[in-house]
Amino acid sequence: MLRSMTGFGQALRQAGGYGIQLELKSVNHRFLETVVRIPRQWSYMEERLKKLIQGKITRGRLELSILMERDSASVQKAEINWPLADAYLAASRQLADKYSLDGKLAIQDLLSIPDLLAFKEDADEIHLVEEAMTDALQEALEQLAAMRETEGAHLHADIKERLLSLRRRVALLEELAPAVVDDYHRKLKQRLSTLLEDRSIDEQRLALEVALIADKADIMEEITRLKSHFDHFDRIGEGSEPAGRKLDFLLQEMNREANTIGSKANSAEIAALVVEMKAEMEKIREQVQNLE
Incomplete structure (x- = not known):
């Protein structure tokens, strides 16, 4: 059976407090090339997803795009980067002493510091999201394969x-x-x-x-x-x-x-x-x- 190199597949999933939208498309290419676009937080999944694609497709340029949206009702745990906060406070005191400044840091000043707060995902939720990604990719691959065969x-x-x-x-x-x-x-x-x-x-x-x-x-x-x-x-x-x-x-x-x-x-x-x-x-x- 001859198969075309052009095709398209997509899938939606809801897992671990995230809505996942996945799209997969392929076009002509001399060899197999896979490009993955995924939020940086989940970039460690890229190689795993590529291997899934390479197990099904042998030739073509594959573009995988994944959009992740946090559910408004889901709760994330925020962790404070204490060493970073301490460093900012120490630096502010040094500036105040050296230049005889009277100003004091307010809580909103501290909260505006980049990377002061880190939102940690629950381990169980992370696993659910990873499984949902791979499952969505399998569905998209099936759609893409059917289109390529047609x-x-x-x-x-x-x-x-x-x-x-x-x-x-x-x-x-x-x-x-x-x-x-x-x-x-x-x-x-x-x-x-x-x-x-x-x-x-x-x-x-x-x-x-x-x-x-x-x-x-x-x-x-x-x-x-x-x-x-x-x-x-x-x-x-x-x-x-x-x-x-x-x-x-x-x-x-x-x-x-x-x-x-x-x-x-x-x-x-x-x-x-x-x-x-x-x-x-x-x-x-x-x-x-x-x-x-």
């Missing part, structure tokens, strides 16, 4: 139609291949007749020349390899493993065979077919670039 099925259908078109053109090449040698034989004989005028043509020498050209212009080996590539392409497409890179490599091989056919066969009809085939291969390549 899109992959559409791409596969289009690719199969184009592959069938290539098979038809290769069948035409097989029909035209013998005529290439016959046409060369006829044209060469006509040219020699014109050059030699009344003198007779050495049929044995002519046959040898035609045989040499026939060997150089024979495209049956390339046609056989193309048909083999088509069959391999079909088998990969029906498999369960990620196929994007393999199919891309096969397309390169198919394109190489088409180029060889075009250069070997001195035929306008075959050249036209090769151009059509290369155009079709390019369209398939564009689709394959979207596959995992």
Whole structure:
């Protein structure tokens, strides 16, 4: 089954005094790249979440965004940073003594000190939030995978139609291949007749020349390899493993065979077919670039 690299998933959870909103999206990328956007307080969860994604996805650029909102009804425990408060008070006394100042620090002054108060989460609540995050990610991954499979099925259908078109053109090449040698034989004989005028043509020498050209212009080996590539392409497409890179490599091989056919066969009809085939291969390549 072919899978697209584009998809989207989302999930909502409520746990440990937090509302959790998670979104996961993927786009095309040569390799697997995972970007996690999460509140700094929970950044230690990043590697754990990345491993979950990497266990399900093999290719694409994944962007995971998590928004956390504290419930208004939940209660947090505030802890005072006593060493910091003591340091501020000591510094204020030193300033007052040195410059003969009479001002005193009020409670609101102390509370305005950055990082004086630290709000600690309950250990049980932290565990609930962590489990809710991973559970939400699993749900989003399932949605994303389903979307990638659906899109992959559409791409596969289009690719199969184009592959069938290539098979038809290769069948035409097989029909035209013998005529290439016959046409060369006829044209060469006509040219020699014109050059030699009344003198007779050495049929044995002519046959040898035609045989040499026939060997150089024979495209049956390339046609056989193309048909083999088509069959391999079909088998990969029906498999369960990620196929994007393999199919891309096969397309390169198919394109190489088409180029060889075009250069070997001195035929306008075959050249036209090769151009059509290369155009079709390019369209398939564009689709394959979207596959995992």
